[in-house]
Amino acid sequence: QNGDxxxxxxxxxxxxxxxxxxxxxxxxxxxxxxxxLFKEDGFFFIRHNKRYVATAFAWxxxxxxxxxxxxxxxxxxxxxxxxxxxxxxxxxxxxxxxxGKESVSLITEVxxxxxxxxxxxxxxxxxxxxx
Numbered sequence: 353q354n355g356d357x358x359x360x361x362x363x364x365x366x367x368x369x370x371x372x373x374x375x376x377x378x379x380x381x382x383x384x385x386x387x388x389l390f391k392e393d394g395f396f397f398i399r400h401n402k403r404y405v406a407t408a409f410a411w412x413x414x415x416x417x418x419x420x421x422x423x424x425x426x427x428x429x430x431x432x433x434x435x436x437x438x439x440x441x442x443x444x445x446x447x448x449x450x451x452g453k454e455s456v457s458l459i460t461e462v463x464x465x466x467x468x469x470x471x472x473x474x475x476x477x478x479x480x481x482x483x
Contacts, residue, residue: 357381359397359404360424367426388415394447398427398436405431408440410447420448422458425467437470445474 357377364372384390394410411423422444427436448456458476460467472478 356395356397357385360407363404363407363428364424364426366428389413394444396440396443398440400431406436406440408444410444418452418454420451420453420456422456432466437467438474441470441474
């Protein structure tokens with residue numbers, strides 16, 4: 353949808369701060385939205401009182417891959433611990449299932465304890481840890 357890249361960057365910048373300080377809506381379009389791997393129907397937002405407060409999208413590394421990715425799950429800090437991350441994660445998993453993916457992976461940082469707990473709670477298994 354027109355303007356989604358601006359909604360996405362606003363949420364991601366508030367959620368991740370300095371980690372994405374050099375990102376822009378244009379970079380999102382260049383890196384993701386302009387790729388044939390990007391599917392608009394796999395790009396999700398949660399809106400509360402006309403404000404976009406959370407986002408995530410389904411991704412894959414190769415066309416026709418049997419593995420999907422849960423990518424860039426972000427929730428505005430004031431909306432944490434309300435189940436929005438879980439809802440988006442489950443929606444992306446359902447999207448991948450509906451599109452024939454046999455597995456789904458994701459990447460997160462080890463210090464994101466709430467995210468790690470969520471991912472484990474919905475069935476992800478930690479496969480590697482960087483130190």
